Structure formats: structure tokens, C-alpha cells
Amino acid sequence: MEIPYVVEPRPDTGLFNAKVGIWLFLASEVMLFGALFSAYILLRVGAAPGEWPHGLLNVWLGMANTIVLIVSSITVVMAWASLKFKNFSNFKKYQAVTLLCALTFLGIKSYEYHDKFVHYEIQLNDGRVVDGHMLENDAEKVVIHGHYVDKAEAAKVTHGWQEAEIKEIEIPVKKSDIKYMENYGPRHNTYTAIYFTLTGLHALHVIGGALVIGFIWGPGAGMWKTDPERYTNRIEISGLFWHFVDLVWIFLFPVLYLL
Amino acid sequence: MSDPHDTHDFQKSVKRYLFVFYALIVGTVVTVMASRLHINSVALTVAIALFIACVKGFLVAGYFMHLISEKKMIYGILLTTVFFFAGLMYLTVWSMNPESLVHIR
Numbered sequence: 001m002e003i004p005y006v007v008e009p010r011p012d013t014g015l016f017n018a019k020v021g022i023w024l025f026l027a028s029e030v031m032l033f034g035a036l037f038s039a040y041i042l043l044r045v046g047a048a049p050g051e052w053p054h055g056l057l058n059v060w061l062g063m064a065n066t067i068v069l070i071v072s073s074i075t076v077v078m079a080w081a082s083l084k085f086k087n088f089s090n091f092k093k094y095q096a097v098t099l100l101c102a103l104t105f106l107g108i109k110s111y112e113y114h115d116k117f118v119h120y121e122i123q124l125n126d127g128r129v130v131d132g133h134m135l136e137n138d139a140e141k142v143v144i145h146g147h148y149v150d151k152a153e154a155a156k157v158t159h160g161w162q163e164a165e166i167k168e169i170e171i172p173v174k175k176s177d178i179k180y181m182e183n184y185g186p187r188h189n190t191y192t193a194i195y196f197t198l199t200g201l202h203a204l205h206v207i208g209g210a211l212v213i214g215f216i217w218g219p220g221a222g223m224w225k226t227d228p229e230r231y232t233n234r235i236e237i238s239g240l241f242w243h244f245v246d247l248v249w250i251f252l253f254p255v256l257y258l259l
Numbered sequence: 260m261s262d263p264h265d266t267h268d269f270q271k272s273v274k275r276y277l278f279v280f281y282a283l284i285v286g287t288v289v290t291v292m293a294s295r296l297h298i299n300s301v302a303l304t305v306a307i308a309l310f311i312a313c314v315k316g317f318l319v320a321g322y323f324m325h326l327i328s329e330k331k332m333i334y335g336i337l338l339t340t341v342f343f344f345a346g347l348m349y350l351t352v353w354s355m356n357p358e359s360l361v362h363i364r
Contacts, residue, residue, distance in 0.1 A: 013332045014331075015333070020332060020333075020336075027336050027339070030340050031343060031347070034344050034347050034348070038347055038348065046355075063291050070284060073319060073323050074277070074279075074280040077323050078276065081269060081276075243319055243320075243323045243324045246319055253290075254309065254311070255308075259294075259305055
């Protein structure tokens with residue numbers, strides 16, 4: 001049985017069915033990310049003065065990932081335009097770059113996640129707090145590249161650039177002097193919890209989008225020979241999803257990295 | 260998406276996409292630079308960053324997703340989404356006002 005309206009538009013909507021479908025799906029996605037942004041606002045506004053961390057993330061890596069997604073957005077739209085002009089080889093090249101961008105984005109994100117899992121806050125028995133990245137961890141001591149936290153000074157930090165001005169040194173700490181030690185994983189504080197939730201969900205969307213684009217680009221490319229218009233529509237639909245993923249990151253970047 | 264019908268249309272579309280691409284890159288750089296301007300007002304920093312993000316979002320949605328020339332059906336779906344999204348944000352802001360809530364004491 002032939003599926004109706006996969007290429008020709010429905011008379012009542014003026015659109016082929018998949019297009020209505022993807023926009024309804026994107027509408028639900030807006031509400032999903034909207035709910036998490038709403039949670040972010042409540043956590044941020046509800047944080048006690050001086051408790052919300054600033055400058056925890058590497059702005060340059062975040063900026064690089066933003067540019068990577070922007071590049072992937074234009075290659076997606078150029079791939080679709082290439083198919084409209086029956087240029088399949090150009091389409092293949094553009095979508096290959098899109099897939100490379102997706103892998104680059106995930107690579108950078110993984111590096112950033114790793115960076116948070118080796119970033120520790122250590123409370124010492126004498127009341128001092130050491131904050132920084134772990135260089136060594138043996139049976140007797142840990143070595144941290146970081147600084148001692150001055151709580152009064154930390155409370156005055158309201159911008160990322162102030163945090164970046166703090167000098168970091170190598171600090172050896174005996175394990176017997178440690179009262180409590182925890183990395184900056186999702187359970188560390190409300191900021192890391194919402195950071196990992198938002199960026200994790202976004203990364204899942206990148207993976208999902210890349211899998212779909214990769215399938216259509218590789219194993220599913222045979223449709224170009226049998227039903228080119230339907231194939232072009234598939235590229236359009238997967239492209240709309242990809243642009244949405246870019247759109248979400250455009251808001252995530254300033255909210256999580258810069259504010 | 261609106262279809263480019265001939266080579267001239269195609270070149271016009273490509274030019275437009277490239278313009279949007281450069282604008283998005285510039286917007287990203289400006290956002291980062293603005294965050295390092297040592298502006299003391301947190302509200303102003305937030306306003307600048309979100310304003311630039313909104314402009315970039317408009318460019319992606321308008322030109323890459325072709326929303327500036329879509330069918331009424333899509334606009335209908337999006338208007339419904341905007342309505343519920345605005346309601347969600349209104350409830351979020353409303354809940355931050357202690358006087359508007361019934362607290363359990």
C-alpha cells in the first residue's frame with residue numbers, strides 16, 4: 001500500500017505529512033527544554049547570594065562548540081539545496097561535514113565532562129577548602145592544581161571573568177587532612193545538576209540527529225535513485241531537527257557559560 | 260521550505276545562507292566579548308547575552324528553518340507553542356513572588 005502525502009502536499013494543510021509531523025514534534029521539544037530552562041531560572045534565582053558558581057566552564061570551548069554547530073547548520077541547509085538542484089555529490093560532501101561537526105561537538109563536550117569529573121572541592125579538617133583539578137591521587141596524598149577558597153571573596157564573584165583572575169598553584173594535600181572530597185559531577189551542587197541535565201539532554205539530541213542524518217546519508221541513500229523527491233524531503237525533515245538542536249545550544253551557551 | 264527554482268534563485272539562497280552564517284559567527288564572538296567587558300550590572304550582562312541569543316535564534320529559525328516563508332499550518336502550530344511556552348515562563352516568574360503563593364507554615 002502506498003503511503004499518501006509523503007511527497008505531494010495535502011490539500012487541506014498545503015504540506016506533506018512528515019513536515020507537519022516534525023513541527024509538532026519540535027513544538028513538544030520546545031516545551032521539554034522550556035521546562036528545564038524554567039527549572040534553571042528557579043534554581044538560579046533561588047540560590048543564596050554568592051552560592052551560584054561563575055566561571056566554572058571553559059568559555060572558549062563553549063564558543064568553539066557554538067561555532068561547530070553553526071557550521072553544521074549551514075552545511076545541512078546547503079546539502080538540502082544541493083539535492084533541490086540534483087547535485088548528489090555536493091549533498092554527500094556537505095552532509096559529511098555535518099557528521100564531522102556532530103562528532104567534533106560530542107568530542108569537545110566529552111572533554112568538558114571529563115574536566116568536571118577531575119575537578120574537586122576538598123574540605124580540610126582545619127576548615128579550609130581547596131578547589132581545583134586533581135593531578136595525582138595515591139594512597140597518602142592528592143595533588144591539586146587550584147587554589148584555597150576564600151568564602152568571603154568567593155561570595156563577591158558575580159561574573160566569570162572575576163573567577164578567571166584567581167591564581168592557581170599546585171597544592172599537595174595529605175589524605176589524613178581531608179574531611180570531605182567531591183568532584184564537580186551532577187550531584188555536587190544545583191548548578192552542576194542543571195548543567196549536566198541540560199547539556200546531557202542536548203547531547204542526546206545531537207547523537208539522535210547525527211544517527212538519523214548518518215543513516216539517510218549512508219545506508220538510506222539508495223532512495224535518491226528510486227524516489228528523489230521523497231529523499232529530499234527526508235533531508236529537509238532531518239535538517240529541521242538539526243537546526244532546532246543548534247537553536248537550543250544558542251541559548252544554552254550564554255546561560256550556562258557566560259551568565 | 261521555499262524551493263529555489265532556478266540557478267539564479269539558488270545563488271540568491273546560498274548568498275542569504277552565507278550572510279546568516281557570518282551573522283551567527285559574529286553574534287557568537289560579540290556575546291563572548293560582551294561577557295568579558297567587566298560590566299558590573301548582572302541584569303545588563305544577562306540582557307545583552309539574551310538579546311544577542313534571541314537575534315541568533317531568529318536568524319536560525321527564520322532563514323535556516325525557513326520560517327519567514329512557511330505555510331499557515333506551521334505558524335498555527337508555533338503560535339500554540341508560543342502560548343504555552345509563555346504560560347510556562349509566566350508561571351515560573353509568578354512563582355518567584357512569595358506574595359503570590361500560599362505557603363505552608
